[in-house]
Amino acid sequence: MISNHSPDRYHLALTRDGRPAMHGWWGSEAVARAKFTEWVGDWGRQGATVTLVDEDTGTVLTTWPAEA
Template sequence: MLGDVHAGRYHLILALAGRPVLHGWWGSEQVARAQFTGLVGRYGQPGARVTLVDEETGTLLTEWPEPG
């Protein structure tokens, strides 16, 4: 594998029907949050879940849909 695909503190995950289908890592929280918004806009449908995690602290920063 070329390079470190996990370079970046902020990990964005898209899961469809409970299965992770897309991952991304960014060093900037601002950029990661913009990507989060884009994924919700494109894939925001029943059965989809988008999460943004700070890998350094293990903190869930945001998720869609929001827990109800």
Template sequence: MNDQRYHLLLTVDGRPVLHGWWASEATGRDQFQQIVGRHGRPGVRVTLTDEETSTTLTSWPAKP
């Protein structure tokens, strides 16, 4: 199991500020919701990506 498969990235005005990696998609999604709840505001973008498939699973806001 790849312990860094699910990557969460928070950017502010396009600059990376916070990263997190998890083996579990459920954990990554839970962390995604917590980060959006704490840091969601104009200029912030949060994405959760499956590093194995290079697929963006979810993002906030929904459109960049």
């Protein structure tokens, strides 16, 4: 099956104290969500934000910590 989505559709970003710290791009939402969970486990501390965005639509799929 051929996908018409870009191979870097799902963008994961980690910021620390408001500064970019790490980025990653994946073509599979399932893989990107697994990485999101991994990053929160590895890097999720006070001052950190992890965000997953669908670059094709501009939609924020999830963020940590969750907005109140």
